[in-house]
Amino acid sequence: MTVRLRAHHLLCLLTYVGKGYSPAFTANYDKVVKRLGEGEAVLIVSGPDAICAPMLDEREPHCLGEGAAERDALAARDVGALL
Numbered sequence: 001m002t003v004r005l006r007a008h009h010l011l012c013l014l015t016y017v018g019k020g021y022s023p024a025f026t027a028n029y030d031k032v033v034k035r036l037g038e039g040e041a042v043l044i045v046s047g048p049d050a051i052c053a054p055m056l057d058e059r060e061p062h063c064l065g066e067g068a069a070e071r072d073a074l075a076a077r078d079v080g081a082l083l
Helices: 007-015 023-037 066-082
Strands: 002-006 041-045
Touching: 002 007, 002 023, 007 066
Parallel strands: 002 041
Antiparallel strands: none
16 A cells, blocks of 8 residues: 655654644554555655545645645655755
8 A cells, every 4th residue: 555645744754753733633643654664655645645634524624725735845846856
């Protein structure tokens, strides 16, 4: 299977310490980190990803906002330059 990640979550993973927006978010994030640690492949996607999943049922999920999309664009640019 493949872990779908948006670009800015590549950077978030570097500083993740087991805390988050809610217990459901943190539990899901821990599962994603475990999958990555086990060597699962990553697919960079535009928009909500495996980490966003628990937040998509919120009234106004910030994962769908312009701010998240802007962070994705900046992260994709910066990570792409390094690769």
